[in-house]
Amino acid sequence: MSSNNPAAVPPAVLSDSQWNQINQAISPLNPQQLTWLSGYLAGLAQTPIQQVVAAPTSEAATSASLTILYGSQTGNAKGVASGYKALAEAAGYAVTLSNMADYKAKQIKNETHLLIVVSTHGEGEPPDDAMALHEFLASKKAPKLADLKYAVVGLGDSSYEFFCQTAKDFDQRLAALGAVAIKPRLDCDVDYDSATEAFGEALIADLKDALSAPSSQVVAMPSGPVGLSVASQTYTKKHPFTATLSEAQKITGRDSSKDIRHIEISLEGSGIQYRPGDALGIWFKNDPHMVDDLLTLLAIDAQETVRLGDDELTVKEALVERLELTQSYPTFVTAYQATVQSDDLAALLADKGALREYLQTRQIIDIVREHTAEGVSAQQLVDSLRGITPRLYSIASSQSEVEDEVHLTVALVEYEAHGHTHQGGASGYLAKRLEEGAEVQVFVEHNDNFRLPENPDTPVIMIGPGTGVAPFRAFMQEREMQDAEGKNWLFFGNPHFTQDFLYQTEWQRFVKEGVLDKITLAFSRDQEQKIYVQHRLLEHGADVYQWLLDGAHIYVCGDATHMAKDVHDALVQIVEQHGNLDREAAEAYVTELRKAKRYQKDVY
Template sequence: MSNQNQTPKNGNTLGVVAPQQLSVIAQAVAGLDASQLTWVSGYLAGLAQAGGSVSAQPANQVAAAGEQKTFTILYGSQTGNAKGVAAQLHSAAEAKGITCKLVSMADYKARQIKNETHLAVVVSTHGEGEAPDDAMELHEFLASKKAPKLANTQYAVLGLGDTSYEFFCQTAKDFDQRLEKLGAKAALPRVDCDVDYETASATWIEELLSKIQDELKAESSAPVAAATSVSGADAVQTYTKKAPFAASLATVQKITGRDSVKDIQHIEISLEDSGIQYQAGDALGVWFKNDAAIVAEIIELTKTNGDDSVTVAGSELSLTEALTAKLELTLSYPGFVTAYQDIIKNDALQDIISDKAKLRTYLDDRQIIDVVREYPGQLTAEQLASALRPLTPRLYSIASSQAEVEDEVHLTIAHVDYTAFDKRHQGGASGYLCSRLEEGDTVEVYIEPNQHFRLPENPETPIIMVGPGTGIAPFRSFIQDRDAQGASGENWLFFGNPSFTQDFLYQTEWQGYKKSGLLTRLTLAFSRDQEQKIYVQHRLAEHGEEVYKWLEKGAHFYVCGDANHMAKDVEQALIDLVAKYGNKSDEEAKQYVVALRKAKRYQKDVY
């Protein structure tokens, strides 16, 4: 007969462990992280099965156990690229028999870093040299007085960025400098990758593992459980960036008025027969082709032959094919101008290149074609291809819920279309989708999951959405999703654009949701409808008291749109209203907003 429920003679109500023993256990496990606790539980379970007991170990053996080597891979990712590289490193390490952890910086306890012996950091940069949202806390911690000395840590940093921006890979540079300052030793020099990062990142992974694998392999035989901590489980996708789905363009519809200063298009793409699944908050990756007229003009201006063979990313194809579908011809960047000048040797262009500030100003309103038009020269096909960087897909926030539209995906795209230097200019992907493709044409797409921009798990949780301009896109998916799921949580939308009559995107839909009660509050900011410009951050300030009340009752706060100006202004407005209506100092208000971010109640999808 079982005696599990009987009270022992010593009066211990726990049934097995005496109070003093429990106290010792609590002290022993204090401060252990999740992976260490997992190992301890497995160790004790093994002893129980073997009927064994634990004897006291000499102090030097205990110390040795505390010096267990670790290999932790941390990633900070805004669009998913850094996460992808980190996952590749994790897989490659495991394939070599190395036990390691893969952790989003958003889920990493910053103080744990003092226990790391081997650390890999993969991080992107966005905005004006800013850390991605999930890296912000660790980024700030390492710069603070609380950061520990890291004399026993080896590290390696890989940065992902875009040389067309001034603060190229700044966050990676920050991590590298701060880790070094804290006494950590670099296993490899930092690597800064441009948008065509695949080859450089693969080389970095190989070199890093070659450098540290002997040390870590020796440790991997020790009984330490591998732990992979990735925020949210991504759905397995059949189609990827490297293997996109050939979808059909179903609808292209302008949704701004004839007199609007903006050309914003609603795009519907059919995913029929693909099996592709996506969630509200995800992005759609779109591969595009360059304008045939621009391709022909560049070939003419550089005196090349479109039929000549070139090699791009290991594949051989004609120059025309490469310029059409494999090489970037829209976004200008310093690397192209430098490489181009090295070939054509133009004194005037050299004068521009010699001054970094002058070069960036020059490139601000120019595309690749503008540089070639202004400074034509004679090149070989291979020289031209080598000067250009590989074309990369554009990511667009999805503007639909699959629960509502099933085998479709919707986008809200600002068509970049303007005149400069007496020539028409269009965006690469926006011109392709909005102007050069016809309905029924094929477009290659894939889903880019965004685990850091998700609706609350509890459908009763209220949400506040701030999305001016095309930033409205993911909130259309949010509200469709909540409608389809019958979610009871309150919903508040802040939307802004230049004019009510010309630029109220999806006006009928939003007014319908407001009338039905699904959209609890709708607050609008049309900047040009009155003498003094009004933006969403001004509306937040006007409704600050009510916004604070919503936050106090658990609301999640979302922002989508321009990173450099709008998102910063909205965050400052949020801090100000928390200080005012929460009766807090500026520092306390900032910490309140930081706490929202840590709790994943303040999420941004900015670009």
């Protein structure tokens, strides 16, 4: 029996069946929703025995329902969609929540009300689990949808050229098929919480006439306490756990061009559970020295008070703990230009291509240095900035092995630009500014799109150059603890063998003990001609194809812009050559691998 509180037992007033139903119903809820529900139930306990409960009186009242589909690469869209499901259920609506990957596309012709929540991946591409539905709606097989009412919520990052492109695609295609939008599409930037919450509340209200039962009947409800105890042991993005940094050790050589750290964080006392393939969210703090420099440039007193939402705090506290400074974004340039009236910034805003290029190598402080102006108030500064968003790192450990710890493999982002040294927000925080033993706010982002096969005897091929090797360390720890019989093959690459072979002794032990059957290495700078993992794949194409015939699952982790695309092309070439197929059939073969969840990617 599962429960939010492991120590809880069913009270005498509830049967085991009732207790299981309650736990199943509340498991998707976040702490804010649980708090609301506990108050609602407490209110019911104090009301008279006669309660008004909605009951459908016609077939039409029961046929209309809301289907919520999400497509998510990192879990954000799933989280938003789950929140909408809770809102709809609280309103009494019939609602179904489904991952697009698990949804039968042809079913869409039977839907009455549809809500799509989807992120955009890569260069305007749908996330993996949204790809099949995205392709279906764009194909000739897509049905007319004149009876469908729909809404679309897109999650994206305005710093990228194809902002919320997948959401735009779904919106345009549904409209072209005759469906009617309940509300205009919502395109959300990285700080999406307030926007998605407001949209959800408005949407639920808009659906009242369509999805609410038209009449009600009086039924008896028991009075007295219901005996429900709500535990506060759920840690999420909004309610992170205060963990402890145990270790931050550099694992690249002294002469390496990379500074990569092995990070160990204690989760002791949290009860947090994670699985290989999941990510850890890190709420970081900005460099106080950078904040001081920024305030000095604008002649703002660090102790001046500002407001962020309902909170009042000093401008320095806001800049260190709450606002995004290490990534640049168009909304800052727009707001800052309106304040300082810079002609140069105005020209950039008129040319989206030039603006994107300008922002790529600049942090917020660089923009201020280049366009310093007097008269910018503390409140104007914070109002122009968006909130910090946590950074997600692939977990590099199996909980079966490390228990109440979690391990990460973090590349320190550090570079010289525009006459100054720059560091990444979270990587600099973990690698340089956070002392061992210090506290760090964390949460687990579950990733059901990057899972080991359920059958431990299934072979796996893992492709993870650089820090992309992190989840495969977790995979191997897990397979070892399972005594899995399935074969394991790792492709790993980095610049130099002597400086950049991450976790070398561990891989050697896995090979020696028979946990890792094959390891294929690609050290790109150890010879005149650069060699990458995709080249090694092609060299071993016959064996890779045989593993596929034997049922192997393929996993790719790391750079999305170049590596993942090159690896994909290599896989298609392997299938084409060794399967004696033409290019189109080889592409279809690889697509079927993805649909069967035998080809999974965790790329960024």
